[in-house]
Every structure is written in C-alpha cells, then in structure tokens.
Amino acid sequence: MSDRKQVRAGVREQIREFLATRRARLTPEQAGLPVFGGSRRVKGLRREEVAALAGISVEYYIRLERGDATGVSESVLDGIDHALQLTDAERAHLRDLLGAGGGRPPASPTARPRLRAPVQRILDSMATTAAVVFTGRLDVIGANALGRALYEPMYADPVRPVNTARFAFLDPAARIFWRDWDRIADDSANLLRAEAGRTPCDAQLTALIEELSTRSEDFRIRWARHDVRSYATGVKHIRHPIVGDFELAYECTRLADPGQMLLMYTPEPDTPSEDALRMLASWAASKPSADQPHPADGPHSTRADPG
Known part of the structure; x- marks a missing residue:
C-alpha cells in the first residue's frame, strides 16, 4: 500500500471511530428522541437515529461513518x-x-519549525509574563526567561525539543508539577488528537503518538476516546519545585507561522500567586547565563540542558 493510501485508510478509520464515539455518548433522551420500552442493544444513538436527526438517509450516513462519502456538503x-x-x-x-x-490534500506539517527572531524579541520583552511558543505536536520551540523557569521540570529531560505531552504522560514529576494533572492529561491527548486530524501525514506526530501509546496506559485510555480540544484560555494549578503552589491564568493565540502558538501565563494581581511568579522571575535572573534558553534547545536537538 502506498503512503498516501495508507494515510487515507488511517483517516477513514479515525472518521469511523470518531463518529461512533460521538454517537455512543448521546442517549435518546439527550437527543430529544422518544424512548419506548425494552432494552437497547446499542449504547447511545443508533445510526438510523443520527441520520433522522441530521435529515439524511441512513445509507448515506453509514457511508459517511465508514469514511466512504466524498464531497460532503456543508x-x-x-x-x-x-x-x-x-x-x-x-x-x-x-x-x-x-x-x-x-x-x-491534508495540511503539510512543518518538518523543522523555527522560532523567528522577532518572535523571540517579543517573548523577551515580556518581563512579568511567562511565555512559551509551541507547535501542534506540543513541542516547546521557544520561551522567555520566565517561561523557561516555569517549565524547569520539563527541561530536566535531556531530549529536545521539550514536549509537554511527553512530560505529562512519561515523567512522574508531571503529577507533582501539575496539581490538576488529570485535566492536563486530557487536554494534551485531545490537542494531539485534533492535530492528527489536521496533519495526518506528520511522521513526527505519528512517532510521538506511537511512543505515548506504547509507554503510557493513561495516554492509551484517553486516545481511545477520540476527544478533541482547541486552544483556549483557562487557569493552571502548578506546584513548582522552586516557589511552591500557585495558580496562573493563561491565554493562547496563534502566530503567523503555521502551527505555532503563543501561550502566556499571568497571575491575578495582589495574590500569593503573583508573589510566587515574582520570586520565580528573581530566581531565573540569578541563574548563570549557561542555564538560559539556547538555540540548540530548538527542534531536533538532543543537547542535554546544562546544569
């Protein structure tokens, strides 16, 4: 089987499983359908019920769920x-x-994402905000000094680039660092699932998913759910080895470079979390320059972090 045919076969399997899991989570009551007596052999909605709700034929919905439908109208x-x-x-x-x-043609992955110099200058200008740039594969490809200090436990792994999903599922320190680890784990798997739909030809993403699936049962369970997530805002609860517990609100925005996202962390004013982040900034400023982010920490580097 050619690579293109293999990718399309994999995508069709994702379509089947995605739609099947969406059907399974809805009860007739939730869908507003009448419920009659007797047991149901199917968990959630039947295909014919989905077709009726969608206003299409059962045959067409079956083709769609199998990944065989083409030119699907809006x-x-x-x-x-x-x-x-x-x-x-x-x-x-x-x-x-x-x-x-x-x-x-699916979206082409950026094989070697690079952080442009103007973006790094913007990061460095954020003196009181922890900021990092990551890709759809959740590789961290850039940070300012405070962002690097915030992600200090992730940089302990010498493998580069730093990857937040690999940290979450394969490093025991993640369950201490993320006080809301279950939510972080859900989000990580769901973001990767969405990225797999956008870039099914991304060999590095496929390799990462295979690694996580092989080494982490927690990831396998979440991956099988076929849940997806988009980048958003929220609050993360952190237990940092340097400054202890604190909460940071975050905002995420897309950059002009394909697949790159800027994630910015900030605390509520006049709170212990603001004091903790200020302490972290002081600690980061006192570190030797050799410990600061280095261009070799970018994609495809395996340089061990000094110190």
Whole structure:
C-alpha cells in the first residue's frame, strides 16, 4: 500500500471511530428522541437515529461513518453537527478528517519549525509574563526567561525539543508539577488528537503518538476516546519545585507561522500567586547565563540542558 493510501485508510478509520464515539455518548433522551420500552442493544444513538436527526438517509450516513462519502456538503455537515451535538473543536476535527479522507490534500506539517527572531524579541520583552511558543505536536520551540523557569521540570529531560505531552504522560514529576494533572492529561491527548486530524501525514506526530501509546496506559485510555480540544484560555494549578503552589491564568493565540502558538501565563494581581511568579522571575535572573534558553534547545536537538 502506498503512503498516501495508507494515510487515507488511517483517516477513514479515525472518521469511523470518531463518529461512533460521538454517537455512543448521546442517549435518546439527550437527543430529544422518544424512548419506548425494552432494552437497547446499542449504547447511545443508533445510526438510523443520527441520520433522522441530521435529515439524511441512513445509507448515506453509514457511508459517511465508514469514511466512504466524498464531497460532503456543508448542509449535511451542519445536520451531523446538530444531531451529534458537536462542540466547535469537534466540528473542525470532523471537517479535517472528511477532507483528508475524501481525497483533499491534508495540511503539510512543518518538518523543522523555527522560532523567528522577532518572535523571540517579543517573548523577551515580556518581563512579568511567562511565555512559551509551541507547535501542534506540543513541542516547546521557544520561551522567555520566565517561561523557561516555569517549565524547569520539563527541561530536566535531556531530549529536545521539550514536549509537554511527553512530560505529562512519561515523567512522574508531571503529577507533582501539575496539581490538576488529570485535566492536563486530557487536554494534551485531545490537542494531539485534533492535530492528527489536521496533519495526518506528520511522521513526527505519528512517532510521538506511537511512543505515548506504547509507554503510557493513561495516554492509551484517553486516545481511545477520540476527544478533541482547541486552544483556549483557562487557569493552571502548578506546584513548582522552586516557589511552591500557585495558580496562573493563561491565554493562547496563534502566530503567523503555521502551527505555532503563543501561550502566556499571568497571575491575578495582589495574590500569593503573583508573589510566587515574582520570586520565580528573581530566581531565573540569578541563574548563570549557561542555564538560559539556547538555540540548540530548538527542534531536533538532543543537547542535554546544562546544569
């Protein structure tokens, strides 16, 4: 089987499993359907129920769920969105999968993402904000001094680039660092699942997923759910080895460079968390210059972090 055919076969399997898991999570009551007596052999909604809710034929929905439908119209997709009560992230994921499975060239991954010098200067200008830049594979490819200090436990692993999913699932220190580890683990798997839909040809992403699936049961369980997530805002609860417990609000925004995201952490003013981040900034400033971020810490480097 050619590489392209193999990718399309994999995408079609993702379509089947994604739609099947979305069906399974909805009960007839949740979908607004009448419930009659007797037991149901199918968990969640049946295919014919989804088809009826979406306003399409059962035969066409079966073809769609098998990944065999091509040229799916926006009205049909809107019907599926409504029937399965998809989130915005799930809607985008389904469209990515159907596009790749139906023959549309999938998005090409950036093999060697690089942080442009102006972006690094912007990062360095954020003196009181911890900021990092990462890719869809969750590789950290840039940070300011405070962001590097915040992610200090991740940099303890000599493998480069630093990867937040690898840290979350394979490093025991992650369960201490992330006080809300379960949510972080969910988010990491869900972000990777969404990225797999966008870039199914990304060999590095495939290798990362295989590594995590092989080495972490926690990842395998989450990966099998086919849940997806988009980048958003929120609060993370951290137990840092230098300054202890604190909470940081975060904002995430896309950069002009394909696949690159800027993540910024900031505490609530006049709180212990603000004091902790200020202490972390002082600690980062006192470190020897050799411990600061280095260009070799970028993608494809295996340089061990000094110190």
